[in-house]
Amino acid sequence: xxxxxxxxxxxxxxxxxxxxxxxxxxxxxxxxxxxxxxxxxxxxxxxxxxxxxxxxxxxxxxxxxxxxxxxxxxxxxxxxxxxxxxxxxxxxxxxxxxxxxxxxxxxxxxxxxxxxxxxxxxxxxxxxxxxxxxxxxxxxxxxxxxxxxxxxxxxxxxxxxxxxxxxxxxxxxxxxxxxxxxxxxxxxxxxxxxxxxxxxxxxxxxxxxxxxxxxxxxxxxxxxxxxxxxxxxxxxxxxxxxxxxxxxxxxxxxxxxxxxxxxxxxxxxxxxxxxxxxxxxxxxxxxxxxxxxxxxxxxxxxxxxxxxxxxxxxxxxxxxxxxxxxxxxxxxxxxxxxxxxxxxxxxxxxxxxxxxxxxxxxxxxxxxxxxxxxxxxxxxxxxxxxxxxxxxxxxxxxxxxxxxxxxxxxxxxxxxxxxxxxxxxxxxxxxxxxxxxxxxxxxxxxxxxxxxxxxxxxxxxxxxxxxxxxxxxxxxxxxxxxxxxxxxxxxxxxxxxxxxxxxxxxxxxxxxxxxxxxxxxxxxxxxxxxxxxxxxxxxxxxxxxxxxxxxxxxxxxxxxxxxxxxxxxxxxxxxxxxxxxxxxxxxxxxxxxxxxxxxxxxxxxxxxxxxxxxxxxxxxxxxxxxxxxxxxxxxxxxxxxxxxxxxxxxxxxxxxxxxxxxxxxxxxxxxxxxxxxxxxxxxxxxxxxxxxxxxxxxxxxxxxxxxxxxxxxxxxxxxxxxxxx
Numbered sequence: 001x002x003x004x005x006x007x008x009x010x011x012x013x014x015x016x017x018x019x020x021x022x023x024x025x026x027x028x029x030x031x032x033x034x035x036x037x038x039x040x041x042x043x044x045x046x047x048x049x050x051x052x053x054x055x056x057x058x059x060x061x062x063x064x065x066x067x068x069x070x071x072x073x074x075x076x077x078x079x080x081x082x083x084x085x086x087x088x089x090x091x092x093x094x095x096x097x098x099x100x101x102x103x104x105x106x107x108x109x110x111x112x113x114x115x116x117x118x119x120x121x122x123x124x125x126x127x128x129x130x131x132x133x134x135x136x137x138x139x140x141x142x143x144x145x146x147x148x149x150x151x152x153x154x155x156x157x158x159x160x161x162x163x164x165x166x167x168x169x170x171x172x173x174x175x176x177x178x179x180x181x182x183x184x185x186x187x188x189x190x191x192x193x194x195x196x197x198x199x200x201x202x203x204x205x206x207x208x209x210x211x212x213x214x215x216x217x218x219x220x221x222x223x224x225x226x227x228x229x230x231x232x233x234x235x236x237x238x239x240x241x242x243x244x245x246x247x248x249x250x251x252x253x254x255x256x257x258x259x260x261x262x263x264x265x266x267x268x269x270x271x272x273x274x275x276x277x278x279x280x281x282x283x284x285x286x287x288x289x290x291x292x293x294x295x296x297x298x299x300x301x302x303x304x305x306x307x308x309x310x311x312x313x314x315x316x317x318x319x320x321x322x323x324x325x326x327x328x329x330x331x332x333x334x335x336x337x338x339x340x341x342x343x344x345x346x347x348x349x350x351x352x353x354x355x356x357x358x359x360x361x362x363x364x365x366x367x368x369x370x371x372x373x374x375x376x377x378x379x380x381x382x383x384x385x386x387x388x389x390x391x392x393x394x395x396x397x398x399x400x401x402x403x404x405x406x407x408x409x410x411x412x413x414x415x416x417x418x419x420x421x422x423x424x425x426x427x428x429x430x431x432x433x434x435x436x437x438x439x440x441x442x443x444x445x446x447x448x449x450x451x452x453x454x455x456x457x458x459x460x461x462x463x464x465x466x467x468x469x470x471x472x473x474x475x476x477x478x479x480x481x482x483x484x485x486x487x488x489x490x491x492x493x494x495x496x497x498x499x500x501x502x503x504x505x506x507x508x509x510x511x512x513x514x515x516x517x518x519x520x521x522x523x524x525x526x527x528x529x530x531x532x533x534x535x536x537x538x539x540x541x542x543x544x545x546x547x548x549x550x551x552x553x554x555x556x557x558x559x560x561x562x563x564x565x566x567x568x569x570x571x572x573x574x575x576x577x578x579x580x581x582x583x584x585x586x587x588x589x590x591x592x593x594x595x596x597x598x599x600x601x602x603x604x605x606x607x608x609x610x611x612x613x614x615x616x617x618x619x620x621x622x623x624x625x626x627x628x629x630x631x632x633x634x635x636x637x638x639x640x641x642x643x644x645x646x647x648x649x650x651x652x653x654x655x656x657x658x659x660x661x662x663x664x665x666x667x668x669x670x671x672x673x674x675x676x677x678x679x680x681x682x683x684x685x686x687x688x689x690x691x692x693x694x695x696x697x698x699x700x701x702x703x704x705x706x707x708x709x710x711x712x713x714x715x716x717x718x719x720x721x722x723x724x725x
Contacts, residue, residue, distance in 0.1 A: 261467045262520075262523055264528060266528075272656045273285070275660065276604050278656050282704065291472070291701070292697075295473070296424055301417075313366075317365030328512075328583075329457075330457055334504050336493075338501065351394065357412060360416060363388040364641070367416065367419050373421065374691050384419075395409065402440065404447060411461045419644070423697075426469065430478070433458070433462050434480040453494070459483070460487075463480055467520055490506060492504060508567065515588070526548065526549075526595070526598055527594070556595065569581040582635055586636060593653075593654060596621045600622050600661060603664065623667065630681075636651065648688065649697075652688070655705055662674070662677055663715060682709070689706070
């Protein structure tokens, strides 16, 4: 398998109707083909890579996780699973299990006998002798059908096949259209086309100031889905809805992949302080870049020189790594671990990439076995620090090497720094790995076939960790995202016949790749803009927002529907014991929040907008997703290794949003009772105080949310809204 695959082709359906609008990730992890799949547990002996071999299971070859995972072309009658679901309810289709009509003939066969209503009823030529010869009958074979134009087919007349116009169409002065091979529409396809035409109509209706969509096919013009979406939102800058800083934020037909984090966005928590009501909760303005400045100015991590390495618990920490850490990163091959450890042992853990990897695994395994770092004593070293210090001493000689093992070391080191809540240090190490990867991937042959699968794991880890950091801090991009459209998904490490020390779990990793790409897409489509009523009327803003939010919410629901049963968390308030499901549910509601958040910000600026039923429903969806993340605040500990820092800032963002909503009568009516909201917000304040010692940016966030709650209570008592609610 080549590391570099061609960019994906636009499907015939999207090319013919929407010019490829709204790039989607067709995400499906299917376990239904496994024996006894109902009893499948995430921590069972089954290995994820083996499940990927199933014809119906999720695989990079059949997915559309953005662009890089190309499958063989299909015609329009070969609908995807999602398309068939869309059409099955509206049209009986035997292929989808629908019953045939009463006379035993399905809907498609019966419609062939009806005269076409889609063509103009041109006058029929009268024959001198009304004799119909067999040769004039409708052709029976598909190849004969392609030789007939639509006019001749509708009239059941023989077509001479002359192009560009047959003889009959020339005489009738009619448009002569030939049906091309491979484009055979059934009832389901027609329903899909109608749905896509509706989306295109919404876009064309709501694009402002004369900006029009091109009518040419993306396939013919070599444009992509991302290009179309870029063009369709290009006029936002004229309305004050796009940040145009040094040219960044403006869209063009050569725009970058929108499934990567944009270079400028307003998704981060402190950007909410620029909104009405929320702005009144703080005593002074806060620059959104202050969090990054605080992290850049903090003291360096002190590792010391006297930390000893205890190898007595090696087995325990290795097991903890594969059970509690590698499920999130999937960056270590369980089949080669033994050889890594033996090599490190032969070097006395003092030299080589293998020694560094083993020490970092022990550090992360120790961290994963001890619970959240926020619950550890501040008087003691964090779990795993001694192993990390020993690995850190080896890194200077490793980071200068240009191979995949060196990049793997840097990914593991960045992961431990994320656990320590050292985001800028993690970014520094990660940037080195990203540059190394770009060097290795910039020309064929630099990555050996034996390292191909490892390179995929390292690449996607680097991209996702960087995206998580970029979502909260205004850090420079490494440029690694430029390789995303030509990179394939991991498929599983090869079983080389040795006894694996753990499972190669890929389910969460693949699901997170898809969700991270969707989160990036939301930032591109909704948060590269600032809502400004002085330049854009509220009604126009809502009209432009609605189709984008509708599509993004659809993609999120499709992502959820594609999860395998072992990972598909319940959407209700059922407590979860599985940490993987807990993390995925929190990530799901975080994504749902930022999809619908623009409606809350609009209503906070103009409360009369809430009179619109659609706006009110979307505000309710956003606030409900916020509450689902805040009501059980300690559930965020489940993802403490990879997500503690990002989760804490996400908590701040959702809390500020619901605080502003409690001060707006039309929004407070959509929230739980005031006493319940007080309890939820107080729990958030206490949780942030427990996290405040981990990083200066979290300390500032804790102070901000505490002071905001004091001001909110004062405002509610002054206005009486709290008691009226």
